[in-house]
Amino acid sequence: MNKPHFHKLKIIDLGIGTYHESNIFLRADSHVVTSEGFAALTRVVVHKNGNKIVATLNIIHSDLLKDGETSLSQEAMERLGVNHGDTVTISHLQPIESLKYVRAKMYKQELNDHAFKAIINDVVAGYYSNIEIAALVSCCAGNNLSVNEIIGLTKAMIGAGSKMSWNKKMILDKHCVGGLPGNRTTPIVVSIIAAAGLTIPKTSSRAITSPAGTADTMETMTNVNLTIEQIKQVIEKEGGCIVWGGAVKLSPADDLLIAVEKSLDIDSEGQMVASVLSKKAAAGSTHVLIDIPVGPTAKVRSQEEALRLQYYFNAVSQAIGIQTEVIITDGTQPVGRGIGPSLEAMDVLAVLKNAIDAPADLKERAISLSAALLKMSGNYADGTETLIARSTLESGEAYKKFIAICNAQGGFKEPKYATYNHEVFSEKEGIVKSIDNRKLARIAKLAGAPISPSAGVLFLAPIGKQIKKGDLLFKIYSESFGELEYAKEYLNCLKELIVVG
């Protein structure tokens, strides 16, 4: 799509990091800027040995660069595969054709498979600026995508990433729609299922708008950045894994979209379904269990929304040839005690080790999800699945399997508590009536989760609990004083976080 031009420039590594977006720095008076008429916010193509990337132009008004020199952001250098001192050429970026589909979508036209394929391929190629990705995710937000559009997006995402294949007939998988703080069942479920001899290569995402994703939590205990080859070795050996999906590029488009969604703090139903199922398809899954927790302050707030999602998951699964079971579960309050990567990891370990104080709710959810997966496998007599799941966990087999999986992924380490903390006590006596999950999640995020892995909230006041005045309701953990102050500041203006009456 782009014709290389004649301008050769020498790369000076200024060491500037701009996150996901590629940036190029050029002198205001450089030959390229003046002769080509580039302006700021312009996007240009940078070429090196047949490779090319698109980068957003920043102008240098000082002597940081000499004429004939240019600088690329760290991300851009890595993407293009160049180093300090290398020579690159620069050309104009011709209009990105697929943006016409994004504009059509803004104008409420329905997009077909071809349009999504064009968009997603261009996103993965790095042709979209963050501004353009923001436009894309904004017009696909909420429930703005039709079922056919979600199918188109899912297929496009599958097509744009790597695919895994297995020598087994049945590959199990699970996914929770999220929004329920602390609901970290995955490591337990994978351990139970793998211990039962089934195959479950689980790739998880990092948090989008929540204080922790499964990948964030697992990262406090083991390595989650595995290549496809390494995952295959882990699965060959242990039958299960819990790794970060982004590292294996199963759906590379998704990671780029999620970074922008995160900064906008939005979720998209259609994009979520596409994201989940494209990763399952790319991971070679044949049987997928989807858990949708519903509650007034969970990610999915109403039964209506849950049923719509269930329909989307089923319709898209059918279109791409995956057997899917969607269960709608109780999402009225946090699961376990920890909210944040390390704190959730501690809950997971407590359940796996059958610790006396292990959170019973987390344990029971994990058993019931495991039973549903065992049932989907068709390997067990009807009605025995729950018993088998429970005995696999309580016998310690699941824990043994979990440690084996962590070791296979690169070694197990204990999650840690953060240095700074702040305790919040009840000012009232009574029974816990309701909890605002979103506000609890926000406190954990303000305290630093998930970027600071040991930051978060240790939550000790589940609905129905009898509370005395002065009882500890929850404890905020932070890795820095500043973040703790920040979370406390938010806490001080809150009302009705936990209603005791």
Next chain:
Amino acid sequence: MNKPHFHKLKIIDLGIGTYHESNIFLRADSHVVTSEGFAALTRVVVHKNGNKIVATLNIIHSDLLKDGETSLSQEAMERLGVNHGDTVTISHLQPIESLKYVRAKMYKQELNDHAFKAIINDVVAGYYSNIEIAALVSCCAGNNLSVNEIIGLTKAMIGAGSKMSWNKKMILDKHCVGGLPGNRTTPIVVSIIAAAGLTIPKTSSRAITSPAGTADTMETMTNVNLTIEQIKQVIEKEGGCIVWGGAVKLSPADDLLIAVEKSLDIDSEGQMVASVLSKKAAAGSTHVLIDIPVGPTAKVRSQEEALRLQYYFNAVSQAIGIQTEVIITDGTQPVGRGIGPSLEAMDVLAVLKNAIDAPADLKERAISLSAALLKMSGNYADGTETLIARSTLESGEAYKKFIAICNAQGGFKEPKYATYNHEVFSEKEGIVKSIDNRKLARIAKLAGAPISPSAGVLFLAPIGKQIKKGDLLFKIYSESFGELEYAKEYLNCLKELIVVG
């Protein structure tokens, strides 16, 4: 909304320009980054002497900055009013509350006046990143805003900018919705109206997606960056002016939104109506003429769309107390010969000077718009307005007034031709049947317009013209060889730009 924190940092001016967005550069290992847990794409608040701005964080991985130092982009330094060596403090950005309305709009909720006020105030304060502005303009694109929303947005835009007041009862104004290459009637109309003794303080915008806006064209002949005080002096003296609206901050929100719209190459009906009328209201206009050219390749393509816009303009005008007349005109082909700032300026001058080869279509459009404005004033006997407009132009009074206005704005200069050009000849004989305005505009843009003011297209083949094989159809002008090549490259893949049959 933000609590200053305790981190003091010294500003190092690295001279990095990032266009409209404010950026801050911090060392990866700096105390602020590690203790506060900032991540890239994070937005932070930068404070200096009670002033504050919000800036997007970039991380420096090299020794460009020492510990205790930070750098701001040129735009950020200007906005905050700081210089190299000054000390600033940095704090976390608390969530921007008004973004909840943007999210609500994505989810198709209708926004009220309060929501628009909150959004626009935050945009003007610089609290929105380009990603957030992209989300905003995307969900307001096309005809996604209701009439009530457009009124809300218009009021918010008026409220967020400066206002001009005049000691006169009647302030005239005109606006063309655009999309018709070369349709530069404004300088002529203002000259006629002011020469007729009426008051017309015209503020114009720069191009959004077109090769030239009126401000871009005027800038090739005079200064358009006037302060409100300077505009008042020009009006006091000459009764008319033609200045850039952005420079007087009549609707500062609009300029920020337009920059992002431009990079996404989208227009929004509602935002356009709000943009136009908010500027008219802020400019103190009492009587406004709106010209909507309609044609298959103009900005407004159908009568239906034109009528909807007419309705929006009328409804919003009524809500904010402005008398508006909307006329729908022929937009099937370019007006005049020039497409691009300087080339259009030459057409304007030819008409004003009554040159023998002056484009007749531009002249007639200007006369008819001037007549409509004279009629709105109520100062003339019915049916005499066109005669008066014509005689004011043909007598040379309008030209005298134009030069006087330019001199009052800072002096008149002649527009120039660009150095590089390329001529395109007809390969066929026959009559010009149709013209693709959008493709012609794109050629002019690829050739460098409006950033390179003398770049563009000189168009010589209007519909109905008898063409011989080898006749010059149009001429592309560029300020650089690279841009000319680029426009030619696009031209070579075009079909049906000008249909001769």
